[in-house]
């Protein structure tokens with residue numbers, strides 16, 4: 001299905017007239033003070049208004065790469081204290097009638 005979209009293109013959500021085609025573009029983003037350039041980044045570019053929409057999955061993966069805390073295990077889940085039940089005391093049975 002994705003391949004079909006790539007060959008046909010998708011209608012532009014901005015101008016409604018153009019078709020957004022799949023392109024590999026250079027993605028620019030700032031990481032703190034550093035400008036990061038990512039060549040061959042998948043994006044959809046409108047042939048009329050030039051609107052660019054970057055591939056969501058690729059953005060997600062890029063953010064994982066750029067985020068230094070990505071992939072690290074989250075802080076340990078708080079452990080619930082399990083209150084130990086007191087062992088039930090055996091009641092001395094009333095003496096059986098014999």
Ligand SMILES: [Zn+2]
Pocket residue numbers: 012013014015016017018019046047048049050051
């Ligand atoms: Zn457009």
